[in-house]
Amino acid sequence: MTEDDHIVFIVDDDQRVREALSELMDAHGMRAIAFESAGDYVTADKPDVPACLILDIELPDINGLDLQRQIADGDHPPIVFITGHGDIPSSVRAIKSGAVDFLTKPFSDADLLTAIHAALAEDREKRSGRAELDMLKRHYLDLTPREREVLPLVVSGLLNKQAAAELGISEVTLQIHRRNVMQKMAAASLADLVRIAEKLEIPITHSRRVGGN
Amino acid sequence: MTEDDHIVFIVDDDQRVREALSELMDAHGMRAIAFESAGDYVTADKPDVPACLILDIELPDINGLDLQRQIADGDHPPIVFITGHGDIPSSVRAIKSGAVDFLTKPFSDADLLTAIHAALAEDREKRSGRAELDMLKRHYLDLTPREREVLPLVVSGLLNKQAAAELGISEVTLQIHRRNVMQKMAAASLADLVRIAEKLEIPITHSRRVGGN
DNA sequence: GCGCAATGTATGGATTTCCATGAGTTGCGG
DNA sequence: CCGCAACTCATGGAAATCCATACATTGCGC
Structure with missing residues (x-):
């Protein structure tokens, strides 16, 4: 015992x-x-x-x-x-x-x-549970301000194009931010990133509607 | 009051x-x-x-x-x-x-x-909370057996190609199942589907590794 | 002033996803 | 036996994503 x-x-x-x-x-x-x-x-x-x-x-x-x-x-x-x-x-x-x-x-x-x-x-x-969350928070701290703006848009399900428009930047640039976010957060896939964001309580800012907004 | x-x-x-x-x-x-x-x-x-x-x-x-x-x-x-x-x-x-x-x-x-x-x-x-969950469960009941196999693979972050290989079917067929799942579960995006699966406690079966496994 | 991080943009190609149309097989219930 | 649901596959085009390379701007710190 x-x-x-x-x-x-x-x-x-x-x-x-x-x-x-x-x-x-x-x-x-x-x-x-x-x-x-x-x-x-x-x-x-x-x-x-x-x-x-x-x-x-x-x-x-x-x-x-x-x-x-x-x-x-x-x-x-x-x-x-x-x-x-x-x-x-x-x-x-x-x-x-x-x-x-x-x-x-x-x-x-x-x-x-x-x-x-x-x-x-x-x-x-x-x-x-805390240890896991702490690690995620540490990763989150690695993100640049811009990347922290990109994250919620991406996990909201917006297309790159839409998210880029939201931020007023080109789609290419957003893709780079998105890529950096995935790497820094150690997310293996978008699905993974969504779950990570969930644990970090990243709010869903925009939800894409199926039928075309 | x-x-x-x-x-x-x-x-x-x-x-x-x-x-x-x-x-x-x-x-x-x-x-x-x-x-x-x-x-x-x-x-x-x-x-x-x-x-x-x-x-x-x-x-x-x-x-x-x-x-x-x-x-x-x-x-x-x-x-x-x-x-x-x-x-x-x-x-x-x-x-x-x-x-x-x-x-x-x-x-x-x-x-x-x-x-x-x-x-x-x-x-x-x-x-x-229960009402929301009940609705999701009702949607889940609409899924066919095959679609219920597809769902966990998709929300695990597998590519269609990988998920199809996992089930031993062609990628095209899997895409159709995937599409049906999204519609039946009323998911507006993959991100949305991941969150829904989370609430339904759909287990993550396979996690795609970044470096190409 | 120089280096560096953060941010931004562009081009171009490979890969993946999305979607519609068309169609074959199997198995179950009326 | 016929209809139907479930499952399967193919073709083909449009859209989106992934990725690498190359480069400009800004602002901060040494």
């Missing part, structure tokens, strides 16, 4: 909990780092591997749910909440905000481990 | 609750139908409009959460749970399974109305 590479972050103000959880992780061959406060966790250097965050609700510096909201926009790892005094509205809010689970103390080791595995699996998924 | 067209389903075994909720809906210009049991709800004729389901956990015939699971695979409306004796694991499970909210009695009218509006909005979204 040893994972390829991962890290479990533990944030709890109770030292006994931190120790117990660290030992539990250890006993199951998982790497863990414990923090006493949200601040410590946020400012810490965190390795860039699949991770999950076991987060206590009641923290000295900030409420766990608020921390979740703060780091919501970013590449934060999936969260497993643990709490001694949980209430239903909190659990609802936590899960709606994307938490993997919400466990109330005392909870069983099995429940926690299940949640952690789910969280790590989720993070692996997220990370591989 | 009157919605264009909608219906609120109420499932609760307590008649006073049903009456109170029905009145509340009425007071806010919303249409509602109340059921005493899950069975009544399931077997009832339900209008085909944006809806939401206010569901009590403790029902005579079946647990609300189990009902949620049972109807999970299908076009069920978003669920707002209400309960007198809720616990955290139930709320977690409910939300993780897609419920819009999980309210414990007594709850405020405002909270319930907020949840209902969110649920109805969600259902409108879901329904319009």
Whole structure:
């Protein structure tokens, strides 16, 4: 059950909990780092591997749910909440905000481990999706301004002639831009480019009508 | 705040609750139908409009959460749970399974109305997405078996020549199939067809390599 | 000022796609 | 057995795409 590479972050103000959880992780061959406060966790250097965050609700510096909201926009790892005094509205809010689970103390080791595995699996998924998207974004950054104008026209299905007219340039020039776009985006075909543009959320500017506009 | 067209389903075994909720809906210009049991709800004729389901956990015939699971695979409306004796694991499970909210009695009218509006909005979204997808699926059903073989090859980015070779037919014939596919799927361009295939989750069978494979 | 990247244009040929017209085979249902 | 849908192929021309080569302009940085 040893994972390829991962890290479990533990944030709890109770030292006994931190120790117990660290030992539990250890006993199951998982790497863990414990923090006493949200601040410590946020400012810490965190390795860039699949991770999950076991987060206590009641923290000295900030409420766990608020921390979740703060780091919501970013590449934060999936969260497993643990709490001694949980209430239903909190659990609802936590899960709606994307938490993997919400466990109330005392909870069983099995429940926690299940949640952690789910969280790590989720993070692996997220990370591989992000990695792919990042590569596409990098390619997109290679495009010149003009090429970025050409891309949406091409993936909208416009003929070269039409796209050229749209930009007020000659068809030949547009073909060159188009060719450069394909190469820079590493698209093997137009179909490929369309799917890439889809992932980058390039908007469809003009749609060619079949019956002749 | 009157919605264009909608219906609120109420499932609760307590008649006073049903009456109170029905009145509340009425007071806010919303249409509602109340059921005493899950069975009544399931077997009832339900209008085909944006809806939401206010569901009590403790029902005579079946647990609300189990009902949620049972109807999970299908076009069920978003669920707002209400309960007198809720616990955290139930709320977690409910939300993780897609419920819009999980309210414990007594709850405020405002909270319930907020949840209902969110649920109805969600259902409108879901329904319009489904409607679009249904149309595409209908078009897909119009395709002949051969055309269904051609489609994935085309949207994979293969040249007509390559796709034809793949199927062991002449290029001319493939062009005809391709043309029929475009027409039947109402695709204005290849780019369009690629996006349609994406929505239909047509798998990419072969990807043409740039350097000439 | 020189080099360079970005942008623009042209010519010309090979390849591919688009489209219409015409026609043969197979298999199923009335 | 006849009609029809599905599948097949061919010819031929128009349009579009792909690609290489060659060159002009602009603007920025060293």
